[in-house]
Amino acid sequence: MTIRVAAIEVSHWHALNDAAYLRHLIAMPDVNLVAVQDSDPDLVARRAAEVGSPATFTDHRKMLAATRPDFVLALGRHRQMAAIAHDLLDLGYPFLMEKPMGIDAIEVEAVAAKAARLGAFAAVPLAQRYAPFAIR
DSSP: OOEEEEEEOTTSGGGTSTTOHHHHHHHOTTEEEEEEEOSOHHHHHHHHHHTTOOEEESOHHHHHHHHOOSEEEEOOOHHHHHHHHHHHHHHTOOEEEOSOSSSSHHHHHHHHHHHHHHTOOEEOOOOOTTSTTTOO
């Protein structure tokens, strides 16, 4: 089964660098990157060209309505992330969101409470490279 993935706000550093989410997604045989979105139309066009030319959008809600992905990678500016998370939860999309999911504990707690109430899948990658259980 191929999983259809869409990515929000791909101007984020981790889209192609460091975590390089988009590069990893397109390398996975069972993943189809169906769309990428960013508020900057020129940037989203460049990002798409680097990862196989998926559909491009400047509005994440329009992207989700048009593509109906199975999973969403949500990046973005920190001040926007909680609102994006609420949109994804309200629309029923499982997602991974780069940290931080909000600009303060109040925003993050509201997202976590909604995800728990809805029984939704909402993940934040928190690498523990230096924790005792991770050191070999």
